[in-house]
Amino acid sequence: MSDRSVISFLDFHLDLDRRELNRGDRAISLEPKVFDLIAWLAAHPGKIVSRDELIEHVWGGRIVSDSAISSAVNAARSALGDSGTEQRLIKTVPRRGFRFDDKAILDRDVSLTVSRDKPSVAVLPFDNISGDLEQTYFSDGITDDIITELSRYDELLVIARHSSFAFRGSSLSADHIARELAVDYLVEGSIRRSGERFRVTARLIDPTAGVELWAERYDRDIQDIFEVQDEITSVIVNTLVGAIVRQQHSRSLAKSEDVFNAYDHYLRAVELNYQMVPSKTRAARDEAKKALECDEGFARAHALLAWTHISEASNAWTDDIREALNKAKSAGLAGVAANNNEPFAHAVLGWVYMWSDKAFERGLEEQRRAIETNPGNAQFRSMYAFSLTYAGSSSEALVALDQAMHLNPFYPELFHVFYGRALFNLRRYEEAMPRLERIRTSQPFHANALAHAAACYAACGRLDEARDTVEEVRSASPGYTLAHARDYVAYADQNEHEHYLYHLAAAGLR
Structure with missing residues (x-):
C-alpha cells in the first residue's frame, strides 16, 4: 500500500485521496456522487448499507428520491462492469439495502469520511402558535416546502425531514440540536393566525x-x-440561501489558505466575479481554478470559469475576444460534462451559446433547463431574464426580472443593468435611465453597461452626459469600440442591434 487511501478489488483501484477509479492502467470517469457511492460501499464490504445510510453519508443527509439512489447504483454497477442481473460486486438485499462483496476486496486500509465541504442546514418544524391544532397542517406544510425547495440548491446540504422533525417541540438548545444533526445552520419559525390574517x-x-x-x-x-x-x-428559501452563502463567504475569508477546500475557493470566486472589475474577474478565475485543483469534477467552478471569460469578452477587457469566447465555451461545456444535472452549469452555458455562437434559442433552452431543475431559484430566473434581453424578448425579460427581484429582495446590481437594457430596447428611455446611470458610480469598469448608459443618454437627447459616459467607457476598456459593439455584443434582433449602434455613435463612440 502507498501512503494514500486506496481500496483494491478485482482489477480495480479506488484512490480516495485523488478521487480516481482505475481498472488496470485505464481511468474510469465517474460523476462525483457515483464515486462517493462506490467509495462508501467498498469501504464497508460485507455490510448491508441501507438507503438511509447512503443518504446520510453519500448525499450528506440531503433529500433524494429512491429513483436517484437507484440511478446512482446503476451507474456504479456500469462503471464496475457489473449489472443489476449479475450483481457480482454491488448486491441488492431486498427491503434492506446494498452490500459490497467482501470476497472481492484485495487490499483496504482506509478510514473513510465523505467530504462535506458545503454548508449544511436543518429546517426544524415551524411552530403553530395559533392555538388552533388544525393549523398544524399548514405549519408542517410550510416546513416541508422549505425543506423540499432548499434541497434543490446544490450549494447546500439539507437534512432530511424525518431527522429534523424528530426535534419537534424540543427544549434542547440550538447548539445541541445542531450538534445532534451535524449541521452548520438551523432554520426555525412559527405560524400565527389572528382573525382573518395569518403571520x-x-x-x-x-x-x-x-x-x-x-x-x-x-x-x-x-x-x-x-x-x-x-x-x-x-x-x-431564496433569502435563506443568500444569507447562508454570505455567511460562508465571511467564514472563508477568516480561514487560513492551507485549510481551504473547493467550495471556499468557489465562494471567493463568486464574490469577486460580481464586482465587474478586470482585476477582480481575473482573481475570480484564479479562485475557480484553485477550486478545480481541489475537485476537478466541481461543475459550478467550471461554469464560473466560463462566466469570467464571458465578462472579459463582453467588456473587451482582452485583446483577443474570440479566444476569450472559445475559452468560455470550453469551460461551459466542461461544467455540463462534469455534472449534467447541475442547473448553474446549464444557466451559464446558455450565456456562452449566445455570446460565442449567437445561438440564442439554444442558449434559452439551456436556461430553461436550469429553471426546470430548480423552479423556485431566483438566480436561475434572473439569468434567464438577462438572456431574454439578448434574445429579442425584452417585454418578457421585465416580467421575469420583476419575479426574480420579488423572490430575492437582496438582488445584486446586475439586475439594474439588465432592467435598464430591456427598457432601452423597448425605447422606454426615461424609465431606463435611472437604472443605467447608477452603473457609472457602482460599476465604473463595466464597459458594456456604461456603453448602454451612454446610448440611453443619447436617445434622451442628453448629449453632454452621453459624451461624458463614452469617456468613461474608454477609460474602463479602451477596446470597447463601435466595432466591438457591432461584432460581439449579443443581440438576436437586428433592429435592436442597429438601434443600439446608432445611439452609441450619436453618443460619440468610435
Missing part, C-alpha cells in the same frame, strides 16, 4: 456563534393561505 415568521440561526443571522415575517389574508404558501416559501 409566518422565519429565522436563520448560526448555532455555534449563538446568533440570529436573518429573520423576517410575512403577513397575509387568511383567504389567500394556499395561494401565498408557494410565494412565502420561495421568498424565504
Whole structure:
C-alpha cells in the first residue's frame, strides 16, 4: 500500500485521496456522487448499507428520491462492469439495502469520511402558535416546502425531514440540536393566525456563534393561505440561501489558505466575479481554478470559469475576444460534462451559446433547463431574464426580472443593468435611465453597461452626459469600440442591434 487511501478489488483501484477509479492502467470517469457511492460501499464490504445510510453519508443527509439512489447504483454497477442481473460486486438485499462483496476486496486500509465541504442546514418544524391544532397542517406544510425547495440548491446540504422533525417541540438548545444533526445552520419559525390574517415568521440561526443571522415575517389574508404558501416559501428559501452563502463567504475569508477546500475557493470566486472589475474577474478565475485543483469534477467552478471569460469578452477587457469566447465555451461545456444535472452549469452555458455562437434559442433552452431543475431559484430566473434581453424578448425579460427581484429582495446590481437594457430596447428611455446611470458610480469598469448608459443618454437627447459616459467607457476598456459593439455584443434582433449602434455613435463612440 502507498501512503494514500486506496481500496483494491478485482482489477480495480479506488484512490480516495485523488478521487480516481482505475481498472488496470485505464481511468474510469465517474460523476462525483457515483464515486462517493462506490467509495462508501467498498469501504464497508460485507455490510448491508441501507438507503438511509447512503443518504446520510453519500448525499450528506440531503433529500433524494429512491429513483436517484437507484440511478446512482446503476451507474456504479456500469462503471464496475457489473449489472443489476449479475450483481457480482454491488448486491441488492431486498427491503434492506446494498452490500459490497467482501470476497472481492484485495487490499483496504482506509478510514473513510465523505467530504462535506458545503454548508449544511436543518429546517426544524415551524411552530403553530395559533392555538388552533388544525393549523398544524399548514405549519408542517410550510416546513416541508422549505425543506423540499432548499434541497434543490446544490450549494447546500439539507437534512432530511424525518431527522429534523424528530426535534419537534424540543427544549434542547440550538447548539445541541445542531450538534445532534451535524449541521452548520438551523432554520426555525412559527405560524400565527389572528382573525382573518395569518403571520409566518422565519429565522436563520448560526448555532455555534449563538446568533440570529436573518429573520423576517410575512403577513397575509387568511383567504389567500394556499395561494401565498408557494410565494412565502420561495421568498424565504431564496433569502435563506443568500444569507447562508454570505455567511460562508465571511467564514472563508477568516480561514487560513492551507485549510481551504473547493467550495471556499468557489465562494471567493463568486464574490469577486460580481464586482465587474478586470482585476477582480481575473482573481475570480484564479479562485475557480484553485477550486478545480481541489475537485476537478466541481461543475459550478467550471461554469464560473466560463462566466469570467464571458465578462472579459463582453467588456473587451482582452485583446483577443474570440479566444476569450472559445475559452468560455470550453469551460461551459466542461461544467455540463462534469455534472449534467447541475442547473448553474446549464444557466451559464446558455450565456456562452449566445455570446460565442449567437445561438440564442439554444442558449434559452439551456436556461430553461436550469429553471426546470430548480423552479423556485431566483438566480436561475434572473439569468434567464438577462438572456431574454439578448434574445429579442425584452417585454418578457421585465416580467421575469420583476419575479426574480420579488423572490430575492437582496438582488445584486446586475439586475439594474439588465432592467435598464430591456427598457432601452423597448425605447422606454426615461424609465431606463435611472437604472443605467447608477452603473457609472457602482460599476465604473463595466464597459458594456456604461456603453448602454451612454446610448440611453443619447436617445434622451442628453448629449453632454452621453459624451461624458463614452469617456468613461474608454477609460474602463479602451477596446470597447463601435466595432466591438457591432461584432460581439449579443443581440438576436437586428433592429435592436442597429438601434443600439446608432445611439452609441450619436453618443460619440468610435
